[in-house]
Amino acid sequence: MWRSWLARTAGGREVAGSSPVTPTIIKRVFMKTLKFDHASAELILAGKKTSTWRLYDDKDLSVGDDISIIDKVDPQSVKSWRVIGQAAVTEIVEKRLGDITKADITGHEDFASKDEMLKTYQNFYGNRVSFDTVVKMIHFSFSVDAGGVVSGGMLLEAAKLFTDGGSRGNPGDSACAYVICNLAGNVVEKVGFYLGMATNNQAEYYGFKRGLERARELGIDKITLYSDSQLVVSQMNGKYKVKNQELAPLYKEVRELADSFSRAIFEHIPREENRLADQEVNRILDQQGV
Numbered sequence: 001m002w003r004s005w006l007a008r009t010a011g012g013r014e015v016a017g018s019s020p021v022t023p024t025i026i027k028r029v030f031m032k033t034l035k036f037d038h039a040s041a042e043l044i045l046a047g048k049k050t051s052t053w054r055l056y057d058d059k060d061l062s063v064g065d066d067i068s069i070i071d072k073v074d075p076q077s078v079k080s081w082r083v084i085g086q087a088a089v090t091e092i093v094e095k096r097l098g099d100i101t102k103a104d105i106t107g108h109e110d111f112a113s114k115d116e117m118l119k120t121y122q123n124f125y126g127n128r129v130s131f132d133t134v135v136k137m138i139h140f141s142f143s144v145d146a147g148g149v150v151s152g153g154m155l156l157e158a159a160k161l162f163t164d165g166g167s168r169g170n171p172g173d174s175a176c177a178y179v180i181c182n183l184a185g186n187v188v189e190k191v192g193f194y195l196g197m198a199t200n201n202q203a204e205y206y207g208f209k210r211g212l213e214r215a216r217e218l219g220i221d222k223i224t225l226y227s228d229s230q231l232v233v234s235q236m237n238g239k240y241k242v243k244n245q246e247l248a249p250l251y252k253e254v255r256e257l258a259d260s261f262s263r264a265i266f267e268h269i270p271r272e273e274n275r276l277a278d279q280e281v282n283r284i285l286d287q288q289g290v
Helices: 038-045 114-125 200-217 230-236 248-259 271-287
Strands: 032-037 051-055 066-072 082-096 134-148 158-168 172-181 187-198 222-227 263-268
Touching: 032 038, 038 066, 038 082, 051 114, 158 187, 158 200, 158 271, 172 200, 172 271, 187 200, 187 271, 200 222, 200 230, 200 248, 200 271, 222 271, 230 248, 230 263, 248 263
Parallel strands: 032 066, 158 222, 222 263
Antiparallel strands: 051 134, 066 082, 082 134, 158 172, 172 187
């Protein structure tokens, strides 16, 4: 960060941890999205498709979530994509792929056999899928919203993610932020969060976590995350071990999020190249009067 010098040691090094703290998170709620090919979207509009199956919980969907449904009319032309309506998650059932029965197919596309079902999901998720893989069957109600606007973030399959986090006190009042950009570097979304009391490194991890969660919600599948925290980037890349007990749970969460993308790359950058995320962190902390 630029100004939050209290988050560093006197020599400018990041501290691996301080006294244990539990951040108080102020949540900001976003509409999640699900993208469907045109044939599936037509089934949803006709009321014939009322469930979607997800492996590895890549959207972190829960009962009660409201979701924008996007029709990828022409997968090769994002300009053709459109929001066709809103879905509300009514029920979630989890089963091993090999345990799915005909009754579970209700509201979902059918398969000629279990082998065809397995092959379908292997084509989408890779050969790590087996009959022991847990599938999340998400049932939803749907309301039409023809002509809905698809925001810039919803159109991205791949994106750049800049994150930052800082603590004025270490531990002290803390905030994190993320900036999502398209591959040309144009800002799609910039958001900051007040965390309450936390260490600098905890705040950095929360920046990673919040940014990756939002990227998943937008349906982004390939992400390159940029941060000026050499420690956290090195830990995510396996160069440094996570020895601090306060960081270990956050590392695990971020690792699981990263693994839900088809490609996730972590890159360290100088602070001056992380200016937008840094400014957002300082803006949030200044609003708190700290």
